[in-house]
Amino acid sequence: MNSTVSYKTRQKDQILECLILNKERHITADEIMASLNQRNMKVGKATIYRYLDRLVSEGTVRKYFVEEGKSPSYQYQYVDRSETCSHHYHLKCLDCGRLIHLDCKYLGEMDSHIKEQHDFHVDHIKTVLYGQCGTCAEQKEGEGKWRNEE
Amino acid sequence: MNSTVSYKTRQKDQILECLILNKERHITADEIMASLNQRNMKVGKATIYRYLDRLVSEGTVRKYFVEEGKSPSYQYQYVDRSETCSHHYHLKCLDCGRLIHLDCKYLGEMDSHIKEQHDFHVDHIKTVLYGQCGTCAEQKEGEGKWRNEE
């Protein structure tokens, strides 16, 4: 299918290693560079972006757009082959930023429901359910009422 | 709660009018400016961004991040008050951009399910289910196979 030849290089290995080390969470291109720099692995920013692009189109890595923190940016996450992220939902807590992978039969049924009753195919890669996780909800309750933004 | 005083101005009126005219679809800050310029209404870009921010935090307008076209950007859409958006889900077609308000008992149950079983409160104002609507799916089928990313 994709006939592009690809060379194996130190940079690619190190970038991929970093993604795998962080497979539990999202990481920005900048964070990857910082992380590599910390361990005295110098990789140019352009290289990181270029390789990430390739990994994303290969399906090895998933790309999200996230607004947490100050400036919005893309975040990348290694796709664990054992987890079928395309079949479950993602919940993201607006307070603590935690991403929860939700594997649940009930939600699978919801998919079918939306498809059959509402004629819409949900893309689990692009969709994230935003809200508040239980832990944060408890904390907020103690503090009084809550607000949408920080 | 929010005690900030707000003045009524020509610019605000015109921006809001433009959003309401386009309430069926989403629109970028740039498109708002272009649309206003066309009708000889001069409004600075900074003003548009600033007012949009305010409208978003008020809940009058919803803000999305969309990657369609060349450069990714934020898109805005007026929230129709007559619809109780905080209680239903929103589906957004990634192809045609249409926003579908989904009032459905089944999905309400899903909320309870997520809350009770997964200890997570879904925020319907911030959450959008992305995917493909039936109409667009049909079109794509005609054109051949589809791909996840472009």
Added chain:
DNA sequence: TTGCGTGCAAAGGTTTTGCATGGCA
């Protein structure tokens, strides 16, 4: 040796910010 990969810096795009001025109340 071939041509993909890399690094640097510059370009590109949207969105934000600073500051003086304008205009609502």
Added chain:
DNA sequence: TGCCATGCAAAACCTTTGCACGCAA
């Protein structure tokens, strides 16, 4: 008159691109 709102331009930001050199195969 007081203070919010506006406009302009510059800044800030992330991401992409051009180009010469490096380095797998």
